[in-house]
Amino acid sequence: MVKSDFGYNSKIEGEVIVTRADAVVNWVRSHSVWPMPMGLACCAIELMAAGGSRFDISRFGMEVMRFSPRQADCMIVSGTVTYKMAEVVRRIYDQMAEPKWVVAMGACASSGGMYRSYATLQGVDNIVPVDIYISGCPPRPEALLDGMMLLQEKIRQEGGSLKRTFRGRTVDTKIVS
Amino acid sequence: MDVLALTQKFPQTQNLAGQDMTTFAVNSSELADIVKYLRDEQGFDLLADLCGMDWKDRTPQFGVVIHLLSTKNREYVRLHAPCVDDTVPTISDIHPGANWHEREAYDMFGIKFIGHPDPRRILMWEAYPYHPLRKDFPLAGIEVPFPAADVAAVTGQTVEPAPMMGGPFVSSGGLMSGAEPQALDQSWNEEKPKS
Ligand code: SF4
Numbered sequence: 001m002v003k004s005d006f007g008y009n010s011k012i013e014g015e016v017i018v019t020r021a022d023a024v025v026n027w028v029r030s031h032s033v034w035p036m037p038m039g040l041a042c043c044a045i046e047l048m049a050a051g052g053s054r055f056d057i058s059r060f061g062m063e064v065m066r067f068s069p070r071q072a073d074c075m076i077v078s079g080t081v082t083y084k085m086a087e088v089v090r091r092i093y094d095q096m097a098e099p100k101w102v103v104a105m106g107a108c109a110s111s112g113g114m115y116r117s118y119a120t121l122q123g124v125d126n127i128v129p130v131d132i133y134i135s136g137c138p139p140r141p142e143a144l145l146d147g148m149m150l151l152q153e154k155i156r157q158e159g160g161s162l163k164r165t166f167r168g169r170t171v172d173t174k175i176v177s
Numbered sequence: 178m179d180v181l182a183l184t185q186k187f188p189q190t191q192n193l194a195g196q197d198m199t200t201f202a203v204n205s206s207e208l209a210d211i212v213k214y215l216r217d218e219q220g221f222d223l224l225a226d227l228c229g230m231d232w233k234d235r236t237p238q239f240g241v242v243i244h245l246l247s248t249k250n251r252e253y254v255r256l257h258a259p260c261v262d263d264t265v266p267t268i269s270d271i272h273p274g275a276n277w278h279e280r281e282a283y284d285m286f287g288i289k290f291i292g293h294p295d296p297r298r299i300l301m302w303e304a305y306p307y308h309p310l311r312k313d314f315p316l317a318g319i320e321v322p323f324p325a326a327d328v329a330a331v332t333g334q335t336v337e338p339a340p341m342m343g344g345p346f347v348s349s350g351g352l353m354s355g356a357e358p359q360a361l362d363q364s365w366n367e368e369k370p371k372s
Contacts, residue, residue, distance in 0.1 A: 083336050084302045087325035090332065114346075116339040118309050118318025119301070127332045 022158075029073075029099070030152040033062035036072030036096065038089060040079025043106035043138040047078045050141035062148055069095040074151065075128070076144075078105040080113065081121040093128045101155070103147055104130045107137045178219050178252055187211055198244075198253040205241075205258040205265045212243065212256070212268045221245035221254055224272035227279060229286035230257075233312045239288050241265050260288055267293040285310035317341045343371075 037047055050057045057063045066072040069092045081089060093102065104124050107113035110133045112122035124130060131154060134147040178199060184190050187207050193200040203211050215221040225244040232238055240259040246252070258265055267290040269276040279290040280299040287308035290296065297303060302324040307314055317338040323329035324336075343360035350356055365371040 083324060084300075086334075087323075087328050090325075090328045112339065116341055116345070117316055118307075118314070118336075118339065120339065121334075122337070122339055126334050127328065 023156075026156045026158055030155040031061035032064070033074045033101075033148070033152065033155075034064045034066050034072045035062055035074045035076050035103075035148075036069055036092070037065050037067070038075050038077045038079075038092065040077070040081060040085060041108060043078035043108065046138045046141055047076060047105065047144065050144045055141035055145065057145060057148070060145065060149060060152070062152075069093070070097065072096055073099065074101045074103060076103045076105055077109040077124045077128075077130075078138075080108040080115055081124045081127075082119050083121055084119075086121045086124075086127050089124065090127045099158075101131045101151055102128050103132045103134065103151060105134045105144060105147070106139055107135065110135070113137060178215075178221075178247070178250070178254060183211070183214070183219070186214065193257065195255055198255050200255040200257065202257045202259075205261055208241075208243075208256070208258045209266045209268055209271065212245070213271050215245055215254065216271060220247040220249045221252075223248055224268075224274045224278075225253065227268070227275050227282065229282035229288050229310070231286055231310065231312045237261065237263075239263055239286055241282060241288060243268070263287060264289045264291050266291045269293060284308065287311065316345055 037044065039047055049055055051063065051065060062074070069075075073096060075089075075093055075096065077089065093100070102124070104110045108115060108120075109124045110130075112120050114137070116122075121127065132147045132151045134143050136143050139147075180192060180199065183201070184192065187203070187210070189204045189207065190211065191202040193202055201211075212221075223246040225246045227241065227243050230240045230242055232240065237259045240257060243256040243258070245254050245256070247254075265288060267275070267279055269279055269290070270292070276293070276295065277299060279293055280295070280297060282288050283290060283293075283296060284298040284300050285308055298305065301309065304322075304324065306321060307319060309318070315338070317340075318336065320338060321336045323332075323334050329335065341360075343362040343365055346358040346360055348356040348358050
């Protein structure tokens with residue numbers, strides 16, 4: 001939370017907090033990210049490790065993994081996206097409610113990784129807009145946590161509308177609040 | 178196993194003197210009978226593998242290799258069956274486990290299995306026009322339409338050839354520590370286009 005987003009001095013304001021709607025909405029959103037684990041290959045194992053007690057993703061307020069896209073707002077694409085699966089990834093993305101974010105976890109999801117072949121989509125950003133790319137093959141759970149915290153940072157800086165660029169086009173999704 | 182009994186029953190079968198296991202070249206019209214005979218009479222009750230082959234300049238170009246295991250005698254046998262017009266009879270009614278193997282051989286090599294109960298592709302999507310493990314198919318792929326038309330309409334994506342950048346990346350051999358995988362043709366890369 002950026003300090004200036006909240007004006008609160010208990011001696012002056014009593015129990016009243018002064019803030020902007022955007023700031024408070026973003027603050028709430030950034031601490032209740034509900035990820036959709038799009039586990040497609042080996043990276044998904046590290047994603048699971050990040051959810052376990054040793055790395056414990058719940059320390060940062062994003063542990064509520066939901067396997068239904070309608071209950072999730074952040075798709076973590078962890079693994080190799082084949083052309084056959086790409087269609088499914090896009091459909092699941094379309095089913096998620098706005099506002100939504102996408103994390104490309106690992107080399108495969110970011111760029112196709114070592115799979116330079118006829119079967120593999122060369123980066124999931126070819127079919128969905130990606131907010132955070134995480135390097136590694138696979139990234140360690142710490143790297144995933146770091147990426148997710150960067151995403152929180154990004155959410156906190158968003159304006160009243162979510163402007164996304166996707167393949168050169170700007171998609172403007174107004175927040176209904 | 179009883180090699181003599183097999184070659185007497187199926188005289189067209191040829192013993193190839195395999196180095197690691199008994200190997201036969203068999204006539205594909207007899208393939209199903211031989212597999213059934215080996216299962217019922219000689220105890221080869223487990224299908225270990227079934228895969229396609231592409232010989233590139235031989236005729237017939239394609240063939241099927243079958244590995245059978247006898248769990249009683251702890252013994253393997255390998256059968257080579259060349260295709261006739263890119264087809265071989267299915268053995269999925271004898272060994273049900275062959276079902277998916279045959280679908281994979283069809284998907285990757287275009288070998289049709291006559292009598293297969295479910296002759297669909299298994300790895301690539303149904304509308305894919307090529308058979309990617311054939312020797313004349315480039316590893317990077319060939320541009321074709323995206324599997325789902327509606328997703329392609331939103332994203333403008335097609336199935337593109339992967340950027341090879343001088344690849345495929347192969348190890349130069351020797352000790353693993355000194356044999357980093359490298360592109361075969363290093364004269365070009367992202368910055369320097371292929372001349
Ligand atoms: S980046 Fe590496 S670990 Fe992750 S899915 Fe690809 S190959 Fe597996």
